[in-house]
Amino acid sequence: MEAHSVATEPRRADEIDTSFLDGVVGYWLRRASHVIATDYSARVKETAGLRSVQVSILAVVGANPGISQTQLGRSLGVQRANMVPLLASLIEDGLLRREPSDEDKRVLELYPTSAGEVKLHVAKALIDEHENALLAALTAQERRTVIQLLAKIADAGTE
Amino acid sequence: MEAHSVATEPRRADEIDTSFLDGVVGYWLRRASHVIATDYSARVKETAGLRSVQVSILAVVGANPGISQTQLGRSLGVQRANMVPLLASLIEDGLLRREPSDEDKRVLELYPTSAGEVKLHVAKALIDEHENALLAALTAQERRTVIQLLAKIADAGTE
DNA sequence: TATTGTTATACTCTATAACTATA
């Protein structure tokens, strides 16, 4: 039995019934993440010439000078292999530098350059601007709440 | 002035300072979305042989028989061009069928087949299972809250 | 044997532009 006699005319976009998906967390996660990532990527590329993950890299290296590539990737949820081109362009642009570890000759320690710290400062202002624009509908308390809940969800993948 | 004298030894992964990113909604959105999407995609591919967005398509067409491709794409946040291969495989698998509209000869109306309704039923059970597994750390109230907040964020992209 | 950084490569998902047929 196929239900094709129900619709007798085209529907308007705002009449679409999505009631089932409305209760699915993963569905809204995909929608919201896509909206935020699209806007943020465009802004950070235009203003700072960076990919969004590269801003995270600058921030984490800035707060943890001497961190290794593997540690960095683990803390950001990025695989070792994918760190290579991300770091290569940051180093080529003079925003990060590498130094061999004294204790473990396999490890390359990462440090921000002064240019990298300036760039990170610019990026931080950019993030504030971006979040204030796209999260205008959320109060400060709601933003804290959503971060807390998203962190719980993200933790499910690192167990 | 480069801050490389601060770190004198490698850090353990759980000692990494990510305090700046911790307050950024977009950062946690990326992390959480990645965890959920990875697990869900693998399950739905293995069990139902579908991509995650295709499950959403089945659900929306099931609730809105006769919907057009453009309406469907708009309601799911998927562009017209990207709907084509998604729908092609669903039709090839006999889960959906198309019928020319009587009123507008440009429009193709979409209807679920009986096989599509069975598949949707399977997918719904899969979604419940997936969400219960990965959102175990969240109470029912917290899930409702996160959906409400994510919907507000997603709305920022459709204004 | 295990791990760090690396290379090469493939796959998924999304974006853009242009075409056709209808309106």
Place this chain on the structure above:
DNA sequence: TATAGTTATAGAGTATAACAATA
């Protein structure tokens, strides 16, 4: 002119497997 569906293609972003150097 505008819109629905389509085609072709490009670009992010991520995943997998294998390698050399070192532990």
